Every structure is written in structure tokens, then in C-alpha cells.
Amino acid sequence: MRRSRAFIPTSKEAPSDASLPSHIFLSRAGFITQVAAGLYNYLPLAKRVIKKIEAIINEEMTKVGAQEVELSFVTPADLWAESGRIEKFGKELLRFKDRKNNLFVLGPTHEEMMVDLVRNRVTSYKNLPLNLYQIKTKFRDEARPRFGLMRGREFIMKDGYSFHADTEDLDREFDAMEVAYKKILTRLGLDFRVVEADSGAIGGSGSKELMVLADSGEDTIAVCSKCEYGANIEAAKRSRRSNIPEAPEAEFNKFLTPNVKSIDELAEFFKVDPYYTVKCVAKRVIYEDESEIVLFFVRGCDNLQEVKAVNATDALDIVDVSEEELREIGLEPGFIGPLDQDKAKHVIDSDLKSAKNLICGANEADNHFIGVDLGILDDVAYFAEIAEVNEGDICPNCDGELSFTKGIEVGHIFKLGTTYSSALKAEFLDENGKSQPFIMGTYGMGVSRLVAAVIEQHHDDNGCKWTKATAPYMVNIMVSNIKDEAQVELGEKLYGQLQESGVEVMIDDRKERFGFKMKDAELIGFPYTVIIGKELANGQVQIYNRQTTEKTAVAADDIYAKIM
Ligand code: ATP
Ligand code: MG
Ligand code: MG
């Protein structure tokens, strides 16, 4: 490609809301432009990177026997009603009606669609296993789209779904997919960890996330210093928090009268373990009309005034809910009341053993109640233990110590079991001629997020440093002075040779100053830039290595051989 012809609108200015290197550099280097919140155009350079990532994914998927399909982006809401997810997915699901008043959603993920494709078409165990995937635009109306390609509303995902006759076969496929996913990320040149998405609390092996290690990652993960163990702490806590039963209003009111006498009764009311942190229990209750309330149960104080004294920040801290998350569900974080740091400390630090009561603080004035006998302290301590992961804890798999680091979730693989196949009545005949729901796995990878993740891990103050597998062009030939015939001649010759050899090459043939062109090359991040400049008079050119930022002098005659 000739730079003079290329559509690469580089800029000195980053978008005003850009804080992450990937967002800043992908915008400044002319890879992407923003259309609206969470919506981006991919320009030619970004398209090339995306195609490379997709090609690697396709190769590894083919190796493990997965087959590519492409399902409709617009999906009938009926399918989502069938699986029950239309409610659960909430506002992330973009719903709309066509001219005939049929309700549709823009696919945020395709479990329902894939099950619908396979049901009644695969009818016998003889045709299993089956692994189908697609690489496709997804839409999720994220509450807070941000960080450029990292959290878009429209984004590209590779989503795969496997169908099995028994759980052993699902286990085998799941392991094979984990291996394939690791290969993909290794080939892309990324430093990553596979982590349990539900560490401890749920067991873990059923859901694993692939985390690219980067300071800017939104997830905190616990990793072992000695072995490969890793766990996503936020996911573990989130999964406990989201595991909430329906709470009909009548039952909720009953609960508000102070006649719940023990933690057993409390647990019975909620049907599942409440979500515990060391000294506080938080419970999100969702009403049928979709309104929500967060209840706080604080131990170690014996009247409501003291609960009220917990200031908002500390309260958020102890229940591990961010202010933003609360606003997302329509709650104002100031709900707990007067800000008195000293009293707040008393509540939080009070000794476990001295706890007498459970006291409920809520975000609505009349929804407090007091006087619940804590009863079984040991249970509380137990829950506290499993919800907490601390740095320095001993790894569950070896005697190494855990430390915390930040990760970007680029992939997520999941053993679904029969959840969707049962709901959608997708069945096959087993060896005994008996009808059984498919046993399923699901495997997602964020293709557009990967573009950003590569840059989060590979950049410096001057711009992108693409890995060899992801670079839009491997070599940039810089003709320093376009008026110098010898420079132009060598540049063109090398350009022709490299193109013939299948090297992806750009030639910077613009009538611009050397300094300007060099800054551009660093910003875009070609792995190699061949600088053809004044030294050519002495038979020398330079190779600039973007990774190491070193320039090496090379004899002009040898340059082609050196690069190849
Ligand atoms: P997150 O926790 O970041 O919101 P998720 O757990 O909701 O992601 P999954 O449903 O597991 O996402 O989807 C599979 C993959 O799709 C994720 O691992 C991620 O790489 C990618 N992905 C999800 N949401 C987005 C988004 N808004 N923008 C870009 N990529 C995304
Ligand atoms: Mg999400
Ligand atoms: Mg996630």
C-alpha cells in the first residue's frame, strides 16, 4: 500500500474521553472513529488487524473440528422468551418491532439462535458431537460503554456452541476448546491467564475466562506465583450477588416485620446463601415490576442509628458494590445516611464475636428492621471465608501464594449443560432410543476487544507496537526525502520485492518531513520501518524495530535479505 493513497487519518488529538492507551492510540493512529457512545467505524488498518485475528481463530477452530456458520443478527424475541432470557438480560438487550409489529432483538450472544438452528435438524446421538461457531457483530446496550473497543455496544465476537450426548464428551470438548483458545492468544503474542470465573464459591471448572494481563484491565484476578492457577475475584463475588431469587412483595413485607429470628430463617427466606463479605451482608431484591432494592445487614452494632452511621463510601466498600453500579440499578449511593467516619469504623471493625444482632439497613427509609438474632456465628464466618480472597492466601492447587493483578476478559468458555436445550426442547435420541436434551458448551471470544487488548499490552508513549501476528503491515518503507531519486529508487525496488514475496508492506512516499513521517510510523506501530535516508549515499539504510525502538544500520544491498 502507498501511504500517499492510504486512508489513515492520523491525528495529534485523542478523543476527550479517551483514557486508555488503546483508545487513545487506535483513535489517533486512524484505526477507528467513534460514531456514538460505544459505536465505532473500523478504518482500513483496523480491518486488517481484525482479519488477522479472525484468520487465526478460524485456523484453530478448524483444527479442533468446529465449523463456521453465520446466524442472523436480528433475532426473534420469541426465542428469548422461550429461554426466559428476555427478562434476565434486561436493558442490554436492544428490542424493536418490525412493520408487522413483530418483536425482535439485536443478538448480544446466540445461544437461543444456535439451539434453534440445531433442534429438529440433529436428531440422533450418531450426529453428535457438533461444534458450530460464528464471528459476528453483537449488540449489547451496555450501561457504560467506554474505553473505545474495549467495551463497545456494537462489537465483534467469536461465539461457539457445542452439542453433546453426555457430560464426558462435553468435558472433553471443553478442554479441547481451552487448549485452542490458549493457542490463539499465544499466536497473537499475548501474555494471558486462564482463570476460574467462579472461584471457590461455585466450583469453577464449569466456567473459565481468558484474561489478558494489563494494568488497565477491569477485572481483578488472583494468580498463583508457582502454578497456573488463577481466579477472577469480581466474577466470584458477582455470581454470588446475582444469584438472587424472585422476591414477591407480600413475602418481602413479611420479612420486614421483625419476626425473622435466625440466620437460618433469613437464608430460608432468600432460598440461597445471601451474599456475604466479612462484616456485612448485602442483598439485592428484584421485584416483579423490575424495581430493585439493596438491603444491608451489618453485624456488630445493636441499633439502627449505628447502621445509619456507616457512610456511603464505607458501605459500598464493605458490600463491594461500586457507586456506579448502584446508579446503574437506579439507586443513589447516599442512601445510608449521615457521614460519621468514627462511628462507621466502629461498625466495620467491631469484633465478630461481639455481634449480637443482624440489622438491616436499606435504601428506602421505612424498609429497615432490627432485632434479628444472629444465632449461628460459625455459618457467617464460613460464608465470609468463601467470599473473600486475599493476597498472600495459599493457592488451592499448590503451596504457592496468591497475588492480585488486573486482567482484560478476552474470552469466556462455559459448560452450559442442558439449560438452553431443555428450555427450547432441543432433543436427540440416545443409544436406547430415548429422547434427551443436548448437553451444551459455549465458547466466546471478544475479537474487537482483542484489538484493544493487544495495544494495552504492547505500546509506549509514542504509540502502538503491534505484535507480528496482529500488525496491519509488517514493514513500512520510509523514503525520507521524496525528491532524492536514489532513495525513491531503492524504496520502490524494495517495495516491489517485498510485495512479490508476500510481505505486507507499506511505502511512505508522502512529501512530508522525515520527523513527521517517523512520528506517524511510531504511532501506527509497524513492527519494522526501513529508513532510507541520507546515509544511502554511503550505501547504508536503517531498520527501526518498533518493539525494541532500536535502529540498526544495514547495507542497502542486503536489506531485502535481512528482512526476509
Ligand atoms: P464483561 O464482563 O467485560 O462485560 P461479559 O462477561 O459480559 O464481558 P461474555 O458474555 O462472556 O462477556 O462474552 C464473551 C466475550 O465477548 C467476552 O469475554 C469479551 O471478550 C467480549 N465482550 C463482551 N462484552 C463486550 C463489549 N461490550 N465490548 C467488547 N467486547 C465484549
Ligand atoms: Mg458484560
Ligand atoms: Mg465478564
Ligand code: MG
Ligand atoms: Mg464473560
